[in-house]
Amino acid sequence: MLDTVTLSAIVRLVGKISSILPLFILSPPIFNIDGVQNELSFLKCDPLLYNINVKGIVGEGGTSIVYKISASDSLKAREPKLYALKSGKPHSSKKISHECAILNRLYEVNIPGIEKCISICTTEERKQDDSQSFTSIVLDPYIAHPAPIKLEVEDVYQLVDIVTYVIKRGITLTDLQYLKDSDRDQIYLIDFTEAVELSPLSNLSNLDVIRIRNFISELLSIIPYSFMDEAVQRILNNFDISLNDEGFETHNGIDYLQSVIYDILLAYRGLQ
Numbered sequence: 001m002l003d004t005v006t007l008s009a010i011v012r013l014v015g016k017i018s019s020i021l022p023l024f025i026l027s028p029p030i031f032n033i034d035g036v037q038n039e040l041s042f043l044k045c046d047p048l049l050y051n052i053n054v055k056g057i058v059g060e061g062g063t064s065i066v067y068k069i070s071a072s073d074s075l076k077a078r079e080p081k082l083y084a085l086k087s088g089k090p091h092s093s094k095k096i097s098h099e100c101a102i103l104n105r106l107y108e109v110n111i112p113g114i115e116k117c118i119s120i121c122t123t124e125e126r127k128q129d130d131s132q133s134f135t136s137i138v139l140d141p142y143i144a145h146p147a148p149i150k151l152e153v154e155d156v157y158q159l160v161d162i163v164t165y166v167i168k169r170g171i172t173l174t175d176l177q178y179l180k181d182s183d184r185d186q187i188y189l190i191d192f193t194e195a196v197e198l199s200p201l202s203n204l205s206n207l208d209v210i211r212i213r214n215f216i217s218e219l220l221s222i223i224p225y226s227f228m229d230e231a232v233q234r235i236l237n238n239f240d241i242s243l244n245d246e247g248f249e250t251h252n253g254i255d256y257l258q259s260v261i262y263d264i265l266l267a268y269r270g271l272q
C-alpha cells in the first residue's frame with residue numbers, strides 16, 4: 001500500500017510531467033536541423049565562407065533542398081549575412097554547379113532580379129559511395145519574405161525585363177520560376193538548373209529558336225491576361241522592334257533574333 005507521502009509525491013510528479021508535456025506535443029514540427037548541420041558542417045566552400053550557420057529549410061525542389069544560412073565572406077566581416085544555400089540532392093551535383101556557372105555568367109551589379117552565386121561548396125569528406133557526395137551553392141540574396149504570387153503590372157515589367165536580359169545573354173530556361181522579394185519589391189528569376197546556353201545570337205540554330213519560343217511562351221503563360229498587352233509591348237520594346245503596316249521594323253537593322261521574337265509574338269497574340 002502506498003502511504004500518503006509517496007502518493008502525493010507521485011501526484012506532484014505526474015502534475016509536473018503533464019505541465020511540460022504539451023510543450024513537446026505543441027511545439028511546431030522542427031526540421032531536422034541537427035541532422036542537417038551534421039551533414040552541412042562539412043561544407044567546404046570556394047571562395048571560403050566563415051561561420052556558416054544553418055538556420056532552417058526554406059524550400060525544396062526536384063534537385064535540391066534550400067536552406068537559410070548565415071555566413072561571412074571574410075574573417076573581417078563584422079556581421080554575418082543571410083544567404084540561401086541550395087544543396088543538391090544525390091546525383092544533382094552537375095546541375096547545381098551548372099546553375100552557379102550560369103548565374104555567374106548572368107550576374108551584373110546593375111541588373112536586378114538575378115541571384116548571385118557567391119560560392120560553391122562540397123562535402124569535405126566524400127562518402128565512399130560517390131552518389132552520396134553532394135554539391136551546394138550559396139545564393140545571394142536570401143529572399144526572406146517571398147510575396148504571394150499574384151503578379152501586378154510592375155511585376156510583369158520586371159519579369160519581362162529579366163527574361164529579355166537572360167535571352168539577350170544567350171540563355172534560355174525551362175520550368176520558369178520566380179520569387180518576389182517583398183522587402184525590396186523585386187522579382188527574382190530563380191532555378192537555373194535547367195538553363196541552356198544558346199549558340200551565338202547571330203547564328204541561332206532551329207533548336208535555339210524552339211528554346212526561345214518555349215521560354216517566351218512560358219513567360220506569357222504566367223502573365224495575367226489583363227496585363228498581356230503591356231507584356232507584349234514591353235517585349236517588343238526590349239528587343240527594339242516596332243510595328244508598322246507591313247509587319248515590323250527594327251531600329252538597328254533586321255536582326256535574326258528580332259524576327260524570331262516577332263514571329264513568336266505573332267503566333268501567340270496575332271499582332272497587327
Ligand SMILES: Nc1ncnc2c1ncn2[C@@H]1O[C@H](COP(=O)(O)OP(=O)(O)O)[C@@H](O)[C@H]1O
Nearest residue numbers: 059060061062063064066084141142143191193
Ligand atoms: N534565394 C532564395 N531565397 C529564399 N528561398 C529560396 C531561394 N531560392 C530558392 N528558394 C526556395 O527554394 C525552393 C526550391 O528552389 P529551386 O531553385 O526551385 O530548387 P530546385 O532546382 O531543386 O527546383 C524555391 O521554390 C523557393 O521556395
Ligand SMILES: [Mg+2]
Nearest residue numbers: 061062177191
Ligand atoms: Mg525548382
